[in-house]
Every structure is written in structure tokens, then in C-alpha cells.
Amino acid sequence: MPTHSAVYTCVGSVSSGKTQSSLYFASLPLNGLDIDSGAFDLSDWDQHLSCFHLPPPAAKTAVQTLPVVVISPEQAGLKCPVCLLDFEEQETVREMPGKHPFHSGCILPWLRKANSCLLCRLWLPTDNPEYEEFKKDNDKRKQREHRLEYLHVAMYT
Numbered sequence: 382m383p384t385h386s387a388v389y390t391c392v393g394s395v396s397s398g399k400t401q402s403s404l405y406f407a408s409l410p411l412n413g414l415d416i417d418s419g420a421f422d423l424s425d426w427d428q429h430l431s432c433f434h435l436p437p438p439a440a441k442t443a444v445q446t447l448p449v450v451v452i453s454p455e456q457a458g459l460k461c462p463v464c465l466l467d468f469e470e471q472e473t474v475r476e477m478p479g480k481h482p483f484h485s486g487c488i489l490p491w492l493r494k495a496n497s498c499l500l501c502r503l504w505l506p507t508d509n510p511e512y513e514e515f516k517k518d519n520d521k522r523k524q525r526e527h528r529l530e531y532l533h534v535a536m537y538t
């Protein structure tokens with residue numbers, strides 16, 4: 382596959398080769414139980430920026446189906462993370478993963494360049510198969526770490 386070779390050499394260490402993948406993750410410092418802090422994900426992702434340069438944009442379908450919600454009295458006064466203007470009651474906004482409201486005019490241009498919520502970094506699906514592989518692998522690894530964490534807790538408490 383000549384067109385994909387560059388991507389596969391890079392991502393392959395994570396998504397395909399099982400041995401390589403476990404070696405790769407074994408070499409990461411498992412600093413205790415802080416893995417779920419979120420910071421881990423980012424640094425992990427940084428190591429793959431050299432593969433993707435930038436996260437791919439969110440899939441068009443995901444953007445189109447982003448829930449449209451109306452700002453409730455409780456949400457009024459919250460700030461849009463992009464333009465920092467307060468939301469007003471009854472205003473129609475887009476809801477990102479993690480129930481975070483954004484103005485359509487603020488989040489839609491962002492999602493043409495990226496796929497994560499600016500606040501909680503939850504990801505929307507993308508159209509990029511390699512990136513989806515990476516995410517899947519990342520999820521699998523997380524599950525494994527959850528099990529390790531459970532074992533750790535079971536052994537030492």
C-alpha cells in the first residue's frame with residue numbers, strides 16, 4: 382500500500398503489531414494510578430502528533446448530529462469557552478460531549494480543524510481510519526489499566 386505506507390510505519394507500532402504495541406506501552410512510565418487524570422491521554426497523544434501532525438477534524442456526520450439544545454435557566458450565565466460570552470436563557474446552542482454547550486458559530490469552525498471538546502477533551506468520531514484505530518487501541522489499553530488498577534487495589538488494600 383504505497384499511499385498509506387508512511388502512516389502505517391508510524392501508527393503500526395500502536396495499532397497493528399501486538400508485540401510492539403505491548404512493548405511500547407510497557408515502556409511508558411506507569412506512574413501509579415494517575416492514569417485517568419486526563420493528562421496522561423494528552424501526553425500520550427503528543428507522542429503521536431508526529432504521525433498525524435494534528436488531530437483530524439470531526440466527521441461531518443458527527444458534527445451534523447451534534448445535539449442542538451436550548452440554554453436552561455441553570456445554564457444561563459455560563460460562558461462559551463470559545464468566545465467567552467455568557468449564554469443567555471433560551472439561546473440555541475450545540476452540545477458537545479460531556480454536556481458542554483457552545484455557540485454553533487464558535488464550535489463548528491473548531492470542529493473543521495479538530496475533533497475534541499475544548500473543555501473535557503472527549504472526542505467526536507472522525508473520518509480518519511488510522512486515527513480511529515489509535516483511539517480504539519487507546520481504549521483497550523485503558524481497560525487493561527483499569528484491570529491493573531483493580532488488581533493493585535485488591536492486592537494492597
Ligand SMILES: [Zn+2]
Pocket residue numbers: 461462463464465466483484486487
Ligand atoms: Zn461562543
Ligand SMILES: [Zn+2]
Pocket residue numbers: 477478479480481498499500501502503
Ligand atoms: Zn465537553
